[in-house]
Amino acid sequence: MKQFAALVQCELKVFFRDRTTFLITFLFPLVFILIFGFLMGGEDVERVAVGLYLAEDSGARLLEDAVARRAGLQHELYPSRAALEDALQERRVDMGVVWDGSQLILLYDPAMVQRQGVLAQLAAGLASDFNLRRQGLDHVVVVDREHVGLAAAANWFNMVVPAIIAFSILSAAVFAVSGHITAMKERKILDRLTVTPLRPLAFLLAVVFVRLCVVYFSTLITLFTAMAVFKVDFHMDWPRYTLFVAASTVGMMGFGALITLAVRRPSSASNVANVLAMIMMFMSGIFFPVEIMPPFLQFISRAFPLTYIAEGLRFTTGVIDMAPARFFAITAALVGLALLLLPGLARYVVRPERR
Amino acid sequence: MNGILNLGYCSLRAWLRERITLFWSLFFPVFLLILLGVIFGGGDGEGYMRFHIGLVNLDRDAEHKAFAGLVEAAFAELAHRAEEYRDQLFILTRPTEGEDAEEFLLAEREALRQGQRAAVVVIPAGFSEEVFRAMHGTPGSLQAEVKVLYGHGDASSELAASIVEQVLTRLERELLIQAELYDPQQEVRVDASWVGTADGAARYIDFLLPGVILMAFLTNGLFGVPGSILYARDQRILRRYWVTPLTVRRYLIGFSLSMLGMCALQLGILWALGRWAFGAQVQLAAPAPVLYLLLSAVTFLALGFLISSVAKTANAGMAIANILNMPLLFLSGIFFPVTGLPVVLQALVYSNPVTYLVDGMRASLGVGTGQVPLWATVTVPLLWIALAAAVAGRRLQWDVDR
Numbered sequence: 001m002k003q004f005a006a007l008v009q010c011e012l013k014v015f016f017r018d019r020t021t022f023l024i025t026f027l028f029p030l031v032f033i034l035i036f037g038f039l040m041g042g043e044d045v046e047r048v049a050v051g052l053y054l055a056e057d058s059g060a061r062l063l064e065d066a067v068a069r070r071a072g073l074q075h076e077l078y079p080s081r082a083a084l085e086d087a088l089q090e091r092r093v094d095m096g097v098v099w100d101g102s103q104l105i106l107l108y109d110p111a112m113v114q115r116q117g118v119l120a121q122l123a124a125g126l127a128s129d130f131n132l133r134r135q136g137l138d139h140v141v142v143v144d145r146e147h148v149g150l151a152a153a154a155n156w157f158n159m160v161v162p163a164i165i166a167f168s169i170l171s172a173a174v175f176a177v178s179g180h181i182t183a184m185k186e187r188k189i190l191d192r193l194t195v196t197p198l199r200p201l202a203f204l205l206a207v208v209f210v211r212l213c214v215v216y217f218s219t220l221i222t223l224f225t226a227m228a229v230f231k232v233d234f235h236m237d238w239p240r241y242t243l244f245v246a247a248s249t250v251g252m253m254g255f256g257a258l259i260t261l262a263v264r265r266p267s268s269a270s271n272v273a274n275v276l277a278m279i280m281m282f283m284s285g286i287f288f289p290v291e292i293m294p295p296f297l298q299f300i301s302r303a304f305p306l307t308y309i310a311e312g313l314r315f316t317t318g319v320i321d322m323a324p325a326r327f328f329a330i331t332a333a334l335v336g337l338a339l340l341l342l343p344g345l346a347r348y349v350v351r352p353e354r355r
Numbered sequence: 356m357n358g359i360l361n362l363g364y365c366s367l368r369a370w371l372r373e374r375i376t377l378f379w380s381l382f383f384p385v386f387l388l389i390l391l392g393v394i395f396g397g398g399d400g401e402g403y404m405r406f407h408i409g410l411v412n413l414d415r416d417a418e419h420k421a422f423a424g425l426v427e428a429a430f431a432e433l434a435h436r437a438e439e440y441r442d443q444l445f446i447l448t449r450p451t452e453g454e455d456a457e458e459f460l461l462a463e464r465e466a467l468r469q470g471q472r473a474a475v476v477v478i479p480a481g482f483s484e485e486v487f488r489a490m491h492g493t494p495g496s497l498q499a500e501v502k503v504l505y506g507h508g509d510a511s512s513e514l515a516a517s518i519v520e521q522v523l524t525r526l527e528r529e530l531l532i533q534a535e536l537y538d539p540q541q542e543v544r545v546d547a548s549w550v551g552t553a554d555g556a557a558r559y560i561d562f563l564l565p566g567v568i569l570m571a572f573l574t575n576g577l578f579g580v581p582g583s584i585l586y587a588r589d590q591r592i593l594r595r596y597w598v599t600p601l602t603v604r605r606y607l608i609g610f611s612l613s614m615l616g617m618c619a620l621q622l623g624i625l626w627a628l629g630r631w632a633f634g635a636q637v638q639l640a641a642p643a644p645v646l647y648l649l650l651s652a653v654t655f656l657a658l659g660f661l662i663s664s665v666a667k668t669a670n671a672g673m674a675i676a677n678i679l680n681m682p683l684l685f686l687s688g689i690f691f692p693v694t695g696l697p698v699v700l701q702a703l704v705y706s707n708p709v710t711y712l713v714d715g716m717r718a719s720l721g722v723g724t725g726q727v728p729l730w731a732t733v734t735v736p737l738l739w740i741a742l743a744a745a746v747a748g749r750r751l752q753w754d755v756d757r
């Protein structure tokens with residue numbers, strides 16, 4: 001036990017001395033959260049600022065009324081089209097509507113490519129409302145939207161936070177093996193350990209234990225930062241969250257072991273891990289939903305563990321629902337991955353380096 | 356001159372032989388262009404849309420059920436027609452023959468909760484009668500409701516619900532026209548207009564391509580330059596150069612040429628991919644974009660030298676590059692416009708040279724409105740080059756023992 005405690009202490013010191021690993025574990029998720037939090041605003045995804053320039057009185061009130069009654073819109077009146085165009089160019093409004101008495105001119109910023117579709121839909125709805133009102137009609141059919149699911153999923157940023165945590169777990173756990181252990185192998189530190197009474201399993205357990213604690217602590221910092229800075233709500237299921245973070249960490253250490261065992265040179269392992277992590281980050285529904293990808297990309301996405309870790313964390317933070325059986329199946333699969341691959345890593349620790 | 360060219364050629368070959376450099380400099384930008392192009396390049400920038408939608412009709416009114424049937428038929432036709440053309444917008448799930456509608460709804464609700472449906476459309480009991488009354492009674496006095504169950508905050512579910520609303524709005528218009536309550540001749544003309552010089556919305560691929568090209572150049576500068584120079588210094592390869600007639604100035608020119616060669620290679624590959632695979636139409640061969648491309652390559656080269664001059668080892672250089680990479684990319688508008696940031700982050704955005712380069716580049720290509728003044732898109736990167744040159748000139752060590 002003393003030996004294990006000494007190993008843990010030693011590993012902790014190594015972790016905090018290694019600035020790169022420290023930054024990957026603690027700083028990266030925070031930087032992501034801050035950037036995306038401010039970019040997404042922690043706001044409702046539907047909120048659109050519309051600028052109105054009503055050049056002609058006739059019908060102006062009807063149009064303003066139609067805009068005011070549309071949910072998710074905020075509007076502001078502008079004294080001239082030029083002022084409205086300036087506001088649009090400076091991105092104080094998302095779109096402009098000009099009414100000259102005979103036609104509606106919808107003004108867009110051409111650079112807002114990702115929102116064009118949403119804005120066009122909104123404009124179509126507005127035009128429809130306005131036309132109905134001008135003919136003294138109201139909608140015959142209205143849509144009553146009902147949110148189904150957990151109240152915590154207030155916007156897409158809610159979904160992004162657990163996904164960023166998932167990516168930070170993946171990075172920290174994979175690099176613990178593919179970066180830290182392989183570096184020790186390369187510097188022949190592990191070879192020296194093999195001539196001591198220290199058992200490889202005890203060494204690995206110390207590495208796993210330290211990473212478990214550090215990763216868990218890092219996820220809490222990220223989570224609480226998001227909650228404090230952006231006022232996002234999570235309905236935390238702490239026991240399941242703790243269990244899942246632990247399972248994900250050891251599972252991804254198993255994945256790191258797989259990479260390490262598969263590559264020829266220890267130094268290549270961190271490169272391969274880096275490449276895989278980056279590909280997974282873009283294809284696992286972290287920044288945009290998997291559902292909007294073409295089927296073949298969705299298929300690839302389903303093959304990446306990060307997709308399931310993000311899903312599990314979204315569930316344990318109360319952002320999405322999931323069948324308990326599915327949650328436990330994912331957790332078991334991650335633990336299984338660790339149990340299957342980490343013993344291979346123990347053999348790697350004592351294996352002489354291939355030349 | 357031959358020595359410089361040989362050194363440039365040699366450095367370029369060394370870059371191309373290094374697999375990890377090849378990945379970050381060539382494969383990753385290509386991967387990103389393909390991925391984002393395939394997902395968002397469909398025209399409206401919203402992604403590939405195929406939603407799994409449940410539809411349940413609870414209206415059992417035999418007298419007026421035609422209206423509920425019309426809504427049902429409209430969705431079924433849309434799903435079926437799309438299926439025929441292999442461009443399905445909806446995959447529609449409806450109760451099977453004899454299946455209880457209420458039980459089906461419960462199951463669909465659960466499927467939506469579990470993320471297996473993007474939305475569920477519910478035509479409530481009495482819907483047809485309400486439509487009938489609304490159309491023939493006092494206008495505006497009654498409105499028939501269609502319930503759309505969706506996941507608030509889930510981007511794909513929000514999108515699916517919006518499309519369902521659009522379909523219903525069009526259907527309503529048709530119903531009102533058929534009932535002679537609505538005169539399509541009196542509809543106001545709706546025109547779209549774009550601020551700036553653009554005569555239409557930029558296509559996502561045209562917006563994306565210059566950004567990915569600049570990202571590839573940035574990768575060279577941030578990772579390639581410190582990686583090569585610091586590694587060569589740490590491994591004492593540079594020291595061997597200094598016992599030859601090669602001077603630091605000639606080495607720098609040769610190395611910079613190799614970087615420009617790499618940028619040209621990236622540009623060629625990405626441009627060809629964007630043009631032939633995704634139909635990008637931006638004219639990169641015009642004088643202004645070429646100027647910005649060149650300015651970008653030189654700015655990022657200078658940033659690379661700046662990192663090399665502050666890092667003590669190759670590993671430290673890579674760590675600094677890693678830390679700078681994400682803020683430089685995400686706080687520049689390379690992938691999406693950056694708006695509504697707090698002052699601290701705005702300060703970072705406006706001190707980021709990538710912001711000016713990408714803005715100037717897009718404005719010169721006609722795919723952006725130019726968020727910063729034109730003069731700044733050239734001056735700020737030039738200031739960064741001057742700063743980097745001054746720091747590197749004083750601090751960059753060319754030998755480990757010097």
